Amino acid sequence: xxxxxxxxxxxxxxxxxxxxxxxxxxxxxxxxxxxxxxxxxxxxxxxxxxxxxxxxxxxxxxxxxxxxxxxxxxxxxxxxxxxxxxxxxxxxxxxxxxxxxxxxxxxxxxxxxxxxxxxxxxxxxxxxxxxxxxxxxxxxxxxxxxxxxxxxxxxxxxxxxxxxxxxxxxxxxxxxxxxxxxxxxxxxxxxxxxxxxxxxxxxxxxxxxxxxxxxxxxxxxxxxxxxxxxxxxxxxxxxxxxxxxxxxxxxxxxxxxxxxxxxxxxxxxxxxxxxxxxxxxxxxxxxxxxxxxxxxxxxxxxxxxxxxxxxxxxxxxxxxxxxxxxxxxxxxxxxxxxxxxxxxxxxxxxxxxxxxxxxxxxxxxxxxxxxxxxxxxxxxxxxxxxxxxxxxxxxxxxxxxxxxxxxxxxxxxxxxxxxxxxxxxxxxxxxxxxxxxxxxxxxxxxxxxxxxxxxxxxxxxxxxxxxxxxxxxxxxxx
Amino acid sequence: xxxxxxxxxxxxxxxxxxxxxxxxxxxxxxxxxxxxxxxxxxxxxxxxxxxxxxxxxxxxxxxxxxxxxxxxxxxxxxxxxxxxxxxxxxxxxxxxxxxxxxxxxxxxxxxxxxxxxxxxxxxxxxxxxxxxxxxxxxxxxxxxxxxxxxxxxxxxxxxxxxxxxxxxxxxxxxxxxxxxxxxxxxxxxxxxxxxxxxxxxxxxxxxxxxxxxxxxxxxxxxxxxxxxxxxxxxxxxxxxxxxxxxxxxxxxxxxxxxxxxxxxxxxxxxxxxxxxxxxxxxxxxxxxxxxxxxxxxxxxxxxxxxxxxxxxxxxxxxxxxxxxxxxxxxxxxxxxxxxxxxxxxxxxxxxxxxxxxxxxxxxxxxxxxxxxxxxxxxxxxxxxxxxxxxxxxxxxxxxxxxxxxxxxxxxxxxxxxxxxxxxxxxxxxxxxxxxxxxxxxxxxxxxxxxxxxxxxxxxxxxxxxxxxxxxx
Numbered sequence: 003x004x005x006x007x008x009x010x011x012x013x014x015x016x017x018x019x020x021x022x023x024x025x026x027x028x029x030x031x032x033x034x035x036x037x038x039x040x041x042x043x044x045x046x047x048x049x050x051x052x053x054x055x056x057x058x059x060x061x062x063x064x065x066x067x068x069x070x071x072x073x074x075x076x077x078x079x080x081x082x083x084x085x086x087x088x089x090x091x092x093x094x095x096x097x098x099x100x101x102x103x104x105x106x107x108x109x110x111x112x113x114x115x116x117x118x119x120x121x122x123x124x125x126x127x128x129x130x131x132x133x134x135x136x137x138x139x140x141x142x143x144x145x146x147x148x149x150x151x152x153x154x155x156x157x158x159x160x161x162x163x164x165x166x167x168x169x170x171x172x173x174x175x176x177x178x179x180x181x182x183x184x185x186x187x188x189x190x191x192x193x194x195x196x197x198x199x200x201x202x203x204x205x206x207x208x209x210x211x212x213x214x215x216x217x218x219x220x221x222x223x224x225x226x227x228x229x230x231x232x233x234x235x236x237x238x239x240x241x242x243x244x245x246x247x248x249x250x251x252x253x254x255x256x257x258x259x260x261x262x263x264x265x266x267x268x269x270x271x272x273x274x275x276x277x278x279x280x281x282x283x284x285x286x287x288x289x290x291x292x293x294x295x296x297x298x299x300x301x302x303x304x305x306x307x308x309x310x311x312x313x314x315x316x317x318x319x320x321x322x323x324x325x326x327x328x329x330x331x332x333x334x335x336x337x338x339x340x341x342x343x344x345x346x347x348x349x350x351x352x353x354x355x356x357x358x359x360x361x362x363x364x365x366x367x368x369x370x371x372x373x374x375x376x377x378x379x380x381x382x383x384x385x386x387x388x389x390x391x392x393x394x395x396x397x398x399x400x401x402x403x404x405x406x407x408x409x410x411x412x413x414x415x416x417x418x419x420x421x422x423x424x425x426x427x428x429x430x431x432x433x434x435x436x437x438x439x440x441x442x443x444x445x446x447x448x449x450x451x452x453x454x455x456x457x458x459x460x461x462x463x464x465x466x467x468x469x470x471x472x473x474x475x476x477x478x479x480x
Numbered sequence: 481x482x483x484x485x486x487x488x489x490x491x492x493x494x495x496x497x498x499x500x501x502x503x504x505x506x507x508x509x510x511x512x513x514x515x516x517x518x519x520x521x522x523x524x525x526x527x528x529x530x531x532x533x534x535x536x537x538x539x540x541x542x543x544x545x546x547x548x549x550x551x552x553x554x555x556x557x558x559x560x561x562x563x564x565x566x567x568x569x570x571x572x573x574x575x576x577x578x579x580x581x582x583x584x585x586x587x588x589x590x591x592x593x594x595x596x597x598x599x600x601x602x603x604x605x606x607x608x609x610x611x612x613x614x615x616x617x618x619x620x621x622x623x624x625x626x627x628x629x630x631x632x633x634x635x636x637x638x639x640x641x642x643x644x645x646x647x648x649x650x651x652x653x654x655x656x657x658x659x660x661x662x663x664x665x666x667x668x669x670x671x672x673x674x675x676x677x678x679x680x681x682x683x684x685x686x687x688x689x690x691x692x693x694x695x696x697x698x699x700x701x702x703x704x705x706x707x708x709x710x711x712x713x714x715x716x717x718x719x720x721x722x723x724x725x726x727x728x729x730x731x732x733x734x735x736x737x738x739x740x741x742x743x744x745x746x747x748x749x750x751x752x753x754x755x756x757x758x759x760x761x762x763x764x765x766x767x768x769x770x771x772x773x774x775x776x777x778x779x780x781x782x783x784x785x786x787x788x789x790x791x792x793x794x795x796x797x798x799x800x801x802x803x804x805x806x807x808x809x810x811x812x813x814x815x816x817x818x819x820x821x822x823x824x825x826x827x828x829x830x831x832x833x834x835x836x837x838x839x840x841x842x843x844x845x846x847x848x849x850x851x852x853x854x855x856x857x858x859x860x861x862x863x864x865x866x867x868x869x870x871x872x873x874x875x876x877x878x879x880x881x882x883x884x885x886x887x888x889x890x891x892x893x894x895x896x897x898x899x900x901x902x903x904x905x906x907x908x909x910x911x912x913x914x915x916x917x918x919x920x921x922x923x924x925x926x927x928x929x930x931x932x933x934x935x936x937x938x939x940x941x942x943x944x945x946x947x948x949x950x951x952x
Contacts, residue, residue: 026841028864028865031864034951037950037951038950041947041948041950044947045947047943048944051943065931066936066940067935067936067939070936070939070940070942070943071939071940074942074943075939075940075942075943076942078942078943078944078945078947079942079945082945082947082948085948097884097885098884099882099884103882106882108884110885110886111863111871113867115890116867116891192890192891200687203687204684204685204687207680207683207684207687208681208684208685211677211680211683211684212677212680212681214673214676214677214680214692214694214891214895216895216896219687238918238921242916242924245927245928245929281929282928282929282930283929283930284930291930292929292930293929293930293931369499392501392504393501395586395589395909396911397909397911397912398911398912399584399911399912399913400913400914401913401914401915401916402915402916402917403579403914403915403916406579406914406916406924407912407913407914410572410576410579410581410912410914411572412570412572412581413570413581413582413583413912413913413914414583414910415912416910418588418665418911419589419665419687420687422687423687423689425910437867437888437890438886438888438897439868439869439870439890440870440871440882440885440886440887440888441863441870441872441873441885442872442873442875442878442879442885443859443872443874444872444873444874444875444878445874446706446707446710446854446874451710457544457717458713458754459538459717459720459754459755459764459765460754460755460756460762460764461539461540461541465540466539466540469543469544469548470543470548471548472548472549472551472552473520473521473543473548473551474521475517475551475552475555477514477518477521477555478510478514478558480507480510480511480514
């Protein structure tokens with residue numbers, strides 16, 4: 003395949019100027035304009051679904067089902083969701099205020115931050131580009147998209163289609179690698195939305211710091227799973243976990259990274275995984291009839307292979323490597339915390355099982371690591387659930403499921419600590435690119451002025467007394 | 481003064497406290513908030529004295545602006561807390577209702593608040609109120625430019641607030657640098673753009689989220705049709721507060737050329753009313769915080785090419801500087817180079833509203849845009865054609881009293897919101913959750929491999945939802 007043609011630096015600067023100019027002119031302000039652009043996003047996806055699926059197949063070996071459920075479907079529904087809610091999201095708020103200020107017309111306007119940059123990753127190259135982009139459009143920003151150079155077919159197709167469907171003066175796609183991204187980061191943006199790795203997240207935050215640019219960082223981390231063998235249906239748990247893990251061959255920020263289970267339930271869990279495994283791939287994952295995504299490139303393929311050979315745990319299911327960068331999802335038992343598999347986010351089709359004494363031990367292990375994007379807990383026990391709610395921290399806490407949470411637009415998707423900050427989905431995407439601008443309008447009448455008279459110098463004793471009232475407020479005895 | 485070596489230990493101890501769950505209980509947090517209010521009430525004389533010593537701050541200004549609002553907001557936050565901490569259960573589509581979608585409000589953890597010298601009481605305790613309410617543990621680093629006040633905090637805070645959860649750390653650049661080397665779960669910085677970049681850079685290494693409450697030149701646009709006398713009074717009041725050393729001080733004024741002299745006369749009139757004997761020795765007017773700021777301000781004045789119409793007297797020894805008003809200031813003047821943050825009021829004459837808007841838009845986004853106008857279309861124009869943290873019509877400074885408005889900057893004036901629930905939200909992690917019932921398995925069955933063609937069709941229906949037509 004022909005390699006991507008990167009955007010020259012001079013052109014990147016010109017694009018930035020053009021997008022800034024368009025924003026300054028106010029073109030993206032009318033809601034009718036934004037509505038039209040959002041509908042065009044939906045049309046872009048619908049009218050090119052075959053080409054988009056082909057690009058995902060080329061980049062990641064994705065089965066059409068794995069292209070539509072997590073990517074195409076959500077792109078269309080998010081765009082339409084934004085259209086439906088555009089008026090509501092953009093309406094100024096009129097908060098309730100204390101009586102003495104009730105005539106000041108206190109308002110919170112929703113205003114676009116300005117010209118924004120969105121950098122997206124290779125693993126879900128379409129949905130992770132388009133969903134933040136929808137927020138930027140809905141908010142009235144102009145936007146430059148920088149998709150990952152590691153998903154070449156997707157990036158090339160995005161670069162071709164966006165200018166065909168959307169206003170090229172307001173929205174643009176640029177192509178490039180480290181050099182081009184570094185150049186883009188040196189320009190002034192009003193918000194930077196980054197989805198990707200923790201280490202690059204630091205570079206983005208550092209560049210943004212120089213210009214005091216606000217940032218959203220959607221990073222990853224090692225999202226742990228706890229299976230409460232004492233109080234859950236192990237078969238259902240294994241099936242839901244494996245389903246989540248095998249998506250995109252484990253190359254997802256919300257992939258269940260590793261599984262904690264009580265020691266005495268480890269074998270039962272393995273058997274349950276085996277059963278689910280066989281039902282997903284009756285002919286084995288590497289068979290030509292099987293649906294199984296591949297690892298993105300040779301470097302990551304070798305990395306995963308190396309992990310499989312270096313682990314001190316036991317590979318009990320799968321792990322065979324095939325052609326075309328495919329690796330059978332591998333279940334590994336008896337893994338300890340200092341195993342090579344636990345050094346960093348696996349981001350591949352390998353699932354370590356770490357036996358523990360009890361839930362408290364699992365929580366203690368989780369607390370000692372960096373804050374994950376998601377914690378998955380399979381349990382029916384209220385007390386266990388509350389332990390995770392109260393004693394752990396994570397972007398999200400998901401019970402008895404993997405992944406389905408990203409379909410719920412009304413709950414924010416975002417990390418904490420090393421897994422990032424800020425959030426998106428639904429209205430949260432809109433909020434990420436919106437500045438809430440406070441407004442008051444103080445009347446000029448004599449009554450208001452009379453009321454405020456005491457505030458002017460020279461400060462008098464009666465004024466002092468008047469303003470000291472709050473100081474005498476009654477404090478509850480608690 | 482904390483030595484540098486103890487700083488990591490302090491942070492670790494606060495983290496351990498957070499992990500222990502001490503700050504979890506709502507009544508516990510409410511108690512801390514009441515204690516904060518008690519501290520402001522009981523120690524008000526000491527606080528006023530310290531601010532008088534460090535800043536020459538008039539007692540009325542401290543009581544009205546700083547202590548009053550700290551007490552009120554601490555009490556109000558305690559009152560609202562049970563409502564704020566409630567997990568949200570957003571309305572979702574029918575299919576997802578059985579999943580119990582929830583948004584928990586979780587404290588971010590152990591946080592750092594760096595406060596400035598100019599409104600040190602309010603700008604330390606307002607963020608702290610939100611952090612306490614959110615259940616975080618906190619290091620508060622007040623400014624070394626107000627040493628009496630900062631030292632006082634180190635003494636009184638542990639008497640009222642639980643020192644296992646809240647600590648005051650004093651120091652200058654070395655101590656602040658040490659603090660910034662450590663990992664925090666949020667950093668709340670109020671100050672200037674230059675230091676903000678240093679803070680943001682340090683935060684980037686740890687991927688720490690931040691709130692930056694900065695400043696900038698907050699312009700005032702006066703519509704000729706507005707009551708110039710009233711505008712002058714309200715602008716002057718805002719400018720004179722704390723001798724102009726406020727992030728939301730009206731920095732410079734844009735007025736129609738043919739109204740400039742009328743405005744100047746109105747300023748002079750109200751100035752004489754505020755300070756019948758002048759401001760130099762008036763207890764109603766503050767001092768400049770330090771020698772270096774004093775020199776900075778006098779240097780800016782010496783270089784202006786505008787015409788001085790009210791010349792403020794100066795006393796370097798006492799760091800007293802009366803208000804100076806300069807008219808006919810043009811773009812490029814020394815008084816337009818940086819945020820004044822002092823008792824200097826430049827007037828920039830313009831020939832039209834267009835020119836005023838262009839002037840403002842050619843510069844960094846201000847923290848607040850002030851405008852005096854009764855004309856609805858002028859107001860609408862200013863709202864839609866300018867960018868600023870906030871926009872205030874027909875007064876100055878008062879927006880800070882409105883605790884229901886998010887106080888924030890944009891662009892060079894910063895990001896992140898505060899006041900009341902906005903502060904609480906700043907220190908809170910929205911932790912999303914669902915709980916998938918076992919019974920859902922029947923509905924979920926179609927998602928599992930291997931996928932039949934029917935399954936693919938059913939699940940991909942979402943892609944082909946009819947798209948509404950674009951209206952022309």
